[in-house]
Amino acid sequence: MSISRDAFDVLWVSxxxxxxxxxxxxxxxxxxxxxIAGWEYFQTLDEPGCIDTAVELLHNYLIxxxxxxxxxxxxxxxxxxxxxxxxxxxxxxxxxxxxxAVQPANTWHVxxxxxxxxxxxxxxxxxxxxxxxxxxxxxxxxxQKLINQFNKDLDNLPLMHSLFDIEKLPVGGVxxxxxxxxxxxxxxxxxxxxxxxxxxxxxxxxIWKCPQGSHFFHSFYPDLVCEExxxxxxxxxxxxxxKDFIExxx
Numbered sequence: 001m002s003i004s005r006d007a008f009d010v011l012w013v014s015x016x017x018x019x020x021x022x023x024x025x026x027x028x029x030x031x032x033x034x035x036i037a038g039w040e041y042f043q044t045l046d047e048p049g050c051i052d053t054a055v056e057l058l059h060n061y062l063i064x065x066x067x068x069x070x071x072x073x074x075x076x077x078x079x080x081x082x083x084x085x086x087x088x089x090x091x092x093x094x095x096x097x098x099x100x101a102v103q104p105a106n107t108w109h110v111x112x113x114x115x116x117x118x119x120x121x122x123x124x125x126x127x128x129x130x131x132x133x134x135x136x137x138x139x140x141x142x143x144q145k146l147i148n149q150f151n152k153d154l155d156n157l158p159l160m161h162s163l164f165d166i167e168k169l170p171v172g173g174v175x176x177x178x179x180x181x182x183x184x185x186x187x188x189x190x191x192x193x194x195x196x197x198x199x200x201x202x203x204x205x206x207i208w209k210c211p212q213g214s215h216f217f218h219s220f221y222p223d224l225v226c227e228e229x230x231x232x233x234x235x236x237x238x239x240x241x242x243k244d245f246i247e248x249x250x
Contacts, residue, residue: 008036010030010071014038014041015040017040017156034230034233042156055083059088078100085174092176097178099189102199102200111130111134112126127147127150131143134216136185173201177235182194182207184214185213
């Protein structure tokens with residue numbers, strides 16, 4: 001399902017509609033500077049989790065677009081955008097990933113299942129521990145409300161993680177310009193995990209670490225993140241204009 005406008009330059013890809021509130025601060029900041037639309041993956045309770053299904057649904061949406069767009073996504077949304085960009089590069093101007101590991105299946109959900117396996121916790125207990133791990137900032141949400149939101153996100157996950165097995169996806173980069181963003185104290189995308197991306201970067205690609213923030217750093221520091229992402233997009237725009245000018249002189 002998509003939440004969109006007719007004309008846009010940027011598409012925010014989400015696989016976590018129940019956690020939308022954490023992305024809205026950054027989306028609102030970005031919308032002041034560019035035309036941005038949103039696409040969300042929804043899964044019914046009877047539907048098996050499958051990343052290919054999410055990618056193909058995104059393809060069905062973007063195939064109607066006359067021009068390529070900048071893709072941006074956080075967590076599992078970034079994972080969907082990454083797999084899509086590898087499979088359908090002609091639709092993507094650039095790719096910006098927030099809190100996405102080199103092993104793109106290593107989402108926060110892995111932390112949850114590991115706690116269930118190691119400590120034999122109930123679903124609610126493991127979710128509460130995971131939430132405490134994910135946030136280093138002071139949050140105003142009631143703990144039970146957060147548990148309910150993250151519980152819904154578990155049910156909507158387009159990956160085949162379970163108590164018995166953790167799914168792995170192909171690692172690697174992309175052909176278009178790439179920006180990787182992470183928080184200072186993100187337990188999912190740690191400092192070491194963030195810089196594992198260096199192996200897959202091309203000239204001009206960027207790794208940027210927010211000097212504050214954890215897994216949802218973009219929610220608590222939206223102005224800072226917005227500034228850095230806009231710089232990245234501006235750089236791509238200038239490069240395209242320069243390339244078009246050179247080609248026009250030939």
